[in-house]
Amino acid sequence: MTLPSGKWRLGFDIGGTFTDFVLHEGTTGALTLHKRLTTPQDPSEAALAGLDEILAMQGIGPGDLSEIIHGTTLVTNAVIERTGARTGLIATEGFGDILEMGTEQRYDIYDLFLPFPEPLVPRDLRLEVPERIDASGRVLAGLDEAALERAGAELVGAGCEAVAIAFLHSYANPAHERRAAAILRSAFPDLAVSVSSDVVAGIGEYRRTATAAANAYVQPLMHRYLGRIETALAARGFAGALRLMHSAGGLIPLETARDFPVRLLESGPAGGALATGLFGRAAGLSDMISFDMGGTTAKAALIEDGQAAIAPEIEAARVRRFTRGSGLPIRTPVIEMIEIGAGGGSIAAIDEVGLLKVGPRSAGSDPGPACYGLGGTEPTVTDAALVLGYYDPGFFLGGRMALDAGAARRAVARVADPLGLSVEEAALGIHKVVVENMAAAARVHIVERGRDPRDFAMVGFGGAGPAHAVAVARALGI
Missing domain, CATH: 3.40.50 (Rossmann fold)
Incomplete structure (x- = not known):
């Protein structure tokens, strides 16, 4: 199949739980979406498998792509997890x-x-x-x-x-x-x-x-990973441009990403902040809150006058999650965003004084939430959302993945029983703890900037974002 040059473009983002794909057809502007569970042992496995699958949906091959844009949290995860x-x-x-x-x-x-x-x-x-x-x-x-x-x-x-x-x-x-x-x-x-x-x-x-x-710490890791991706794409016939999203929202070529991988520290979330500005302008709104809740973390960024603010540095691997000054200072331009809470895979537990808490531990994609049926047994935010009916167990990922509602209930029961609550009450408790924590952290961030959250609109995205965005917006008075 021969296509006009530049007709097809692909973007993919590797997160802690899922790897996401979007295929853009240039003539009509049509989009094709796809997701796969991330493969932590080698993230390129899920990336390449998902790429083959989304291209097969349209009956094209890698050789038909003019450009691939890649966002990743691999650098962040390596620094946090010390890998x-x-x-x-x-x-x-x-x-x-x-x-x-x-x-x-x-x-x-x-x-x-x-x-x-x-x-x-x-x-x-x-x-x-x-x-x-x-x-x-x-x-x-x-x-x-x-x-x-x-x-x-x-x-x-x-x-x-x-x-x-x-x-x-x-x-x-x-x-x-x-x-x-x-x-x-x-x-x-x-x-x-x-x-x-x-x-x-x-x-x-x-x-x-x-x-x-x-930069030195993650350089060999990213060099090997990008080498695998580049080699595999070339073997599949891809001859277009491969570019990576950097932390300030721009694109860099493969060679720059290999030499300066620290610039990719917030590669994944940066794309979401830019998209929030795009959606805001399309809706005639200039002041927005970007709410990105994935499988591991939730982040927020302010979009003012249609633009995201760029900060000169970021803190990584904080020993106190929400405390400024407790992390490693990384001097690289980055879209200014703040981590405000847990993600869909974050694990709920009862602390030493008998209170319900959520995170910072995450089930990630391996084994993942209990409802994924991959061996997880601890209660997560996703399990709670399934118990509450926020997700359709038969139509997860557009029907490509079935969720185990029974496993979710058994997992949530691990915190419900010691607290003397029903499974539904415990699930609602998990949901409310997450929502209130995120709203409080976002409110502090916004007020520190001298802004009122009620003056902003919110765009929620990420795997867990839409299931929580409305509740977070209500808590903020949006």
Whole structure:
């Protein structure tokens, strides 16, 4: 089948529970939608299988696509779950502990046992080499290349797949960092090297070093994943452009994504925020709240005058989920959004004082909520929604997936029985806890911006968004 050039475009997004697909036909603007459960052990499996399935629905092949746009939460998940590569850091002599020292600011001045996120690079893999550049970019001491080679050999010998280079004041003069990177790449061709002045050329040693370390940490993972995707698509006959959504809502080519994967930290949610602005303009509305509730988390973003705000950095892997300052600062442009709660796969439990709580643990896609019939037994937000009748068990994913209502009831009974509630009452309790938590977090975010939530309209999306958006909007007074 021969199609006009540029007629078909495909977008897909890998989430923690589902991988979503949309196929766009350029002549009529028709859309075809599809979903598959994410395969955590190798996300490319679900991505490629779903791609084949959605193309088969229209009787076309990968060779008919002019463009593929890809959003992903793989980078975020790797940082949160600490599943990235073994990573080393080479720093200026005397500054190897900058990841531990941070900014020496406390996000809660009254907590004597304040936890902070563990650095992505452990202390034994943070090495120092003699060199020094001052804040004006003047070289005070040259780079000791022999010491650098010894440091590189030590890190490779310790099993490091990636190394971040972060020298003092390299934002003013990157010469030493770039020379160090050239030496390491020549001596160790298989080593992924992240140069802090290339990743983020900005003042602020801790944030620049933390961002370079995060980039190095996920670089091998994303290089392998993108390589599998690229190879598989080429084998299927795809010859169009493959681009990835970055955290600020734009598109970057494959090569940039491989070198700077930290820019993909909020790749998936960024697309939803842009779509909210698009839908708002189509409806004649300029002020919107983007409400994205997936399988693992719920996020909100403000769209004002039809535009999403861009923040210069984001915090990842917070040790206190909703507390600013308790995470790793990643200096990269990102659509300003806030995590406001749990997702459809988040697990409900009874805490130590006998109260019902939801999250932060998630059943994800493996085993997933109990109602998926894949081995999950703990009660989740999705199970509660099914018990309440918000989902049709025979028409989930458009009828492609049947839900087990009995398994959902048995799971919810695990919290209902200890509380002396019926299964329906416990399910409603789970639903209300999630809704009120999300509304409270969103209200704080909006009020901190000096805005009134009642002045905004809401767009709800994501796998669990439409089942909760109306209740969240009511709680906010929208």
